[in-house]
Amino acid sequence: MIVESLNTLIERIIEDRTLITGTLSQLRKKEGATYTKVGVKPVQLKNGLHYQFAYYTGTQVEHRNMPAESAADELSSLLGDTFRQGLLCTAEADYQVLISKKQKATVLTKPPTKKAVADLSHNRRKQYVLEEGEPVPFLIELGIMSDSGKVLAKKYDKFRQINRFLEMVEDVLTSLPQGRPLTIVDFGCGKSYLTFALYHYLAIREKRELSIVGLDLKADVIAHCSALAVKLGYDKLRFLVGDIADYNELDRVDMVVTLHACDTATDAALEKAVRWGASVILSVPCCQHELFAQIDNEIMEPLLSHGILKERFSALATDAIRAKLLDLMGYRTQLLEFIDMEHTPKNILIRAVKSGSGDSGAKWREYAAFRDFLGAKPYLERACADLLPGEAESRSN
Ligand SMILES: C[S@@+](CC[C@H](N)C(=O)[O-])C[C@H]1O[C@@H](n2cnc3c(N)ncnc32)[C@H](O)[C@@H]1O
Structure with missing residues (x-):
């Protein structure tokens, strides 16, 4: 090592x-x-x-x-x-x-x-997955491009974000199952810019057979997205109203996407993904509140006594915990910059690809020491307790 x-x-x-x-x-x-x-x-x-x-x-x-x-x-x-x-x-x-x-x-x-x-x-540097000047129907419908393919000035950040997301997807194409249709779920899809982008890229450009489900709590947003999918002729893209934690419709899912799902909604999505054994997970967390309320450590008082630092630290620690837990559950996990900090502070993307299980004894001890140092009781650990080695097992490794 x-x-x-x-x-x-x-x-x-x-x-x-x-x-x-x-x-x-x-x-x-x-x-x-x-x-x-x-x-x-x-x-x-x-x-x-x-x-x-x-x-x-x-x-x-x-x-x-x-x-x-x-x-x-x-x-x-x-x-x-x-x-x-x-x-x-x-x-x-x-x-x-x-x-x-x-x-x-x-x-x-x-x-x-x-x-x-x-x-x-x-x-490597200049070519976007979706190029300006090539009209793309979903971008036109979402008001990002004009009919001639020109990106609207005030939508340029969105265009860059969509491209950055598709680059991340491009990098994991070979980690997805080959030779059979893919099933993909986007949890907390919201207005679904990136869900439509995913469908366009995989089903239309890459010609992969697939079905995608977008799930969100908001009925009006889902109705709007469903109508747009019909208008675009994206017949394997469905939108459903529901809560991530209660979604039990599918037995096998190959890729789970969850972008900016609030607080522990991200953890609920990660739990689903792990239980499905999804080959790829792409997750950009958002407004992590759980650890903020839990963290308690005297040594860290100089940092934790400042609300703004505590908030940022809690968010980073939450992602560190998520990454470690995903590793422990058989994923190779990377934390990547999603888009430049100047566009949004919510810029860390967790990319996890299913792999073999590693040295779970040492990894668990590392994780548990960090968690206990912070006094944290993370949702993802509680939800996935049956999939994790736990204290006793880690000691016998
Ligand atoms: C900030 S928006 C992000 C939308 C979209 N994924 C994006 O990145 O543009 C977060 C979305 O997550 C949805 N959401 C939050 N908690 C959820 C839950 N428990 N189940 C389903 N959707 C949830 C919200 O309704 C909202 O539309």
Whole structure:
């Protein structure tokens, strides 16, 4: 296992798409090694940006392409377990990574020596999933675009948000089940800009067979969204009135989306997603009040005595708890910036992809220590108690 700061660096340069090339060398153990050096670079494939790993053995080289989320894991594990040196080149800096015998990582930041490949950086940075100038029916109906495809000036932030969301979806396409229709639920869909965007992107552009359900408490909003789905001919998009916690209509759901659902409504959605074993969860939490009322810790008094700091800290701690609990329930969880802070402070997206279960004993102890330090009793832990290892089990691991 390598230190967190290196993992954070790797996640950031993969997530921000700034990695240009990487080289890993100096085997930790020569005996039994299957390759002696590994190179990595981004490649634009039909199904989005991937990372190409080149594994060198003598004069032979084997290539493997991986989507972003697997690429970050592969880099971390190669640097943690196999190699002692790495050079990660980005446009802003070269990062030289040195791993000691005790697996302590040192990262030296040096001036950049590489420039991003022009056409790839164009794809990475400028091209939106939905381009201005191409009329898209749902964007026209929602008043974001004119009939000619021009984005209305005051709707530009919304347009960027929709595109950012679709980029996040693009990155997890390969984690969704292939070869069968998908079932997707959007909890707390509200006016459903992003639900319509999801349908357009997956059903129309990607031609995936699917059905999407949007659920919300507000009957008038749901009636409006249903009428719009009919008008657009989105026949596999249904909108229902209901409370997330009571929604029991489906047996299997592949992806759960919950964007800005208030307070513990997000946790209710996460619980449903985990119980369905959804392959992908995308969640942007909103107005976290639960921990604000619970947190109590004398050492943290200088921070907690200021309402504004307590509120922000409670929100961050809530997301840290959610991420850890999702990890404990078999997900690989990342917290990503959804859109720039200047547009909304509600900008953290939890992206969780179903994976194997990890070291639940140590993870649980880490989680429980954090929770107890804060004096928190989180909804998600209470709701998913039967799916979590718990104190006794963690001690026996
Ligand atoms: C801030 S809006 C977000 C709407 C939309 N997802 C978006 O990101 O634009 C939050 C929505 O969640 C809905 N909501 C809150 N609690 C809910 C619950 N327990 N069950 C269903 N919907 C809920 C609200 O009615 C509201 O429409």
